[in-house]
Amino acid sequence: MSEQVWPLYEVFIRSRGGLSHRHAGSVHAADDQMALDHARDTYTRRSEGVSLWVVRSDTIVASDPAETAAFFEPAEDKIYRHPTFYEIPDGVENL
Amino acid sequence: MAYVLRLGDNALILGQRMIELVAAYPELEEELANANFALDYIGQARMLYTYAGELEGKGRSEDDMAYLRPEHEFKNLLLVEQPNGHFGDSCVRQVLFDTFYLRLLGALTGCSEQRLAEIAARAEKEVRYHLRHSAQWLIRLGDGTEESHDKAQQSLNDLWRYTGEMFVADKLDEAMMKEFDGPDLDTIATQWQKDVADIAEEATLALPDEQVMASGGKQGVHTEHFGYLVAEMQNLPRTYPGATW
Numbered sequence: 001m002s003e004q005v006w007p008l009y010e011v012f013i014r015s016r017g018g019l020s021h022r023h024a025g026s027v028h029a030a031d032d033q034m035a036l037d038h039a040r041d042t043y044t045r046r047s048e049g050v051s052l053w054v055v056r057s058d059t060i061v062a063s064d065p066a067e068t069a070a071f072f073e074p075a076e077d078k079i080y081r082h083p084t085f086y087e088i089p090d091g092v093e094n095l
Numbered sequence: 096m097a098y099v100l101r102l103g104d105n106a107l108i109l110g111q112r113m114i115e116l117v118a119a120y121p122e123l124e125e126e127l128a129n130a131n132f133a134l135d136y137i138g139q140a141r142m143l144y145t146y147a148g149e150l151e152g153k154g155r156s157e158d159d160m161a162y163l164r165p166e167h168e169f170k171n172l173l174l175v176e177q178p179n180g181h182f183g184d185s186c187v188r189q190v191l192f193d194t195f196y197l198r199l200l201g202a203l204t205g206c207s208e209q210r211l212a213e214i215a216a217r218a219e220k221e222v223r224y225h226l227r228h229s230a231q232w233l234i235r236l237g238d239g240t241e242e243s244h245d246k247a248q249q250s251l252n253d254l255w256r257y258t259g260e261m262f263v264a265d266k267l268d269e270a271m272m273k274e275f276d277g278p279d280l281d282t283i284a285t286q287w288q289k290d291v292a293d294i295a296e297e298a299t300l301a302l303p304d305e306q307v308m309a310s311g312g313k314q315g316v317h318t319e320h321f322g323y324l325v326a327e328m329q330n331l332p333r334t335y336p337g338a339t340w
Contacts, residue, residue, distance in 0.1 A: 006122065027124050030235065037228050038124035041131050 008057040009035040011042075013049035021053050032056075096150035097170075098267045098277075099211060100160065101313065103143030104171035106218075107161055109192065110136030111328050116179055128228060132189075135221040142214045162332035166317065166325050173312040174257040176321045180250070183236050183243070187250040189229035194290040195261045195283065197222045202278035206271070230294045237298025244299065251295070252303050259308025262287070267313075 006028040012021035024043045029035035035054040044052065063071055075081070113133035120126035144157035174192050179185045200222060203215035236247040262284035264272070271277035295302050311317065332338065 028122065029124060033231060034235075037128065037231065040224075041128040042124055045131060 006030050009039070009054045010057050010060065011039040012053040012055075013043060014051035014053075015049050017050060021051065024048070026057060027054070029054075096147050098271050099143050099150060100147040101170040101267065103140045103147060103160065104169045105175050105192075105196070106136045106143060107140035108169065108171040108324065109175040110134070110140060111324060112175065112177075112179060113185075116185065132221075132225050132228075135218075135225065139214070139218045139221070142217075146210055146214065158332065162329045166322055167315040169317070169321075169325070170313050170315050172257070172261055173309055173318055174254065174261070176312070176317060176324060177254060177257060178320050181246065182232075183246045183250040184253070186229055186232050186236060187247065187254050189225065190233050190294060191254060191258055191291065193222055193226040193229060194294070195258075195287050197226055198283045198286045198290070199278050202283065206275045206277045208271075208275040208277070211275075233294060233300075234298040237295070237300040247298065248300050251300055255303040256306055256309045260310035260312060263310060263313075265313055 008026050009029055010026050011024045013024045014021045027035060027038040027042050029038045032054070036052060039052050039054050110133045113129055113136065117126070117130050117133065120129060140161065141157050144160040148155040148157065148160060174188060177188055197219065200215045200219040204212050204219060206212050233247060236243045238244070262280045264280045268280055272279055292302060
């Protein structure tokens with residue numbers, strides 16, 4: 001038997017119609033279609049979802065933890081980017 | 096009642112065979128899949144046994160059906176009792192049975208025995224997925240490496256002789272068909288041939304030639320492997336009657 005390790009896939013589940021897919025975890029699988037089967041058997045046994053996405057983990061381009069400062073910190077002192085400076089007139093509902 | 100019981104036997108014995116593989120899979124994901132499937136079959140057996148017990152009207156429970164009947168009273172197909180062997184053997188067994196079982200359940204869904212039709216409808220959804228999964232594996236084995244192809248072909252050749260009895264209608268099958276608008280095994284045989292041929296073609300496997308088919312399962316005459324399976328399955332309830340947890 002070969003010692004070859006199956007590639008890793010990330011699993012995303014849409015829990016109800018209208019919601020977006022959320023990351024649930026990962027599975028190993030021999031190929032793309034089998035990854036879908038494994039994701040179904042591993043993550044949706046308790047009626048967790050209505051739709052599944054799987055994607056090879058090594059195809060995800062991720063931000064570098066070492067660059068956290070450059071990536072995210074400039075946004076921290078720019079509170080004007082949050083829409084919190086508007087006064088809401090009385091009588092406006094559903095906002 | 097006997098018909099329902101026999102359906103239950105197929106589900107239970109196949110489930111029991113698959114349970115033997117629990118904790119033995121080389122990959123965690125496939126381990127989970129197998130255990131899920133095994134429990135699906137055992138769940139089907141429970142529904143069928145409970146109903147069979149009610150039809151019989153002698154107060155026998157699902158457990159009595161599973162654990163307290165002797166070997167020859169089990170009327171499951173020979174195919175489902177065949178040992179797991181290697182992965183390819185199990186895979187072929189699942190594909191050959193589930194292609195048949197899915198068609199059978201589909202036909203039962205439309206029968207006039209309402210409770211059985213409801214059980215069949217529920218089981219059909221489970222089996223549809225099982226078949227999808229097992230067929231995908233068989234296609235990968237057959238169309239994989241030279242070694243996996245040869246092993247899968249050998250498994251197919253070895254198990255082929257247990258497929259014949261699935262389509263040989265006995266009195267029970269005929270009664271079910273005539274009185275309750277149940278499955279016509281001739282029709283199912285034709286559908287099954289095509290289903291299996293399609294999967295085999297994609298898997299680059301050759302269907303074995305016509306040959307003498309083994310039979311007896313439906314009459315309670317089993318292969319030599321069966322006694323061990325029943326002994327293991329019934330050991331605990333027979334040693335400690337009424338044990339609970």
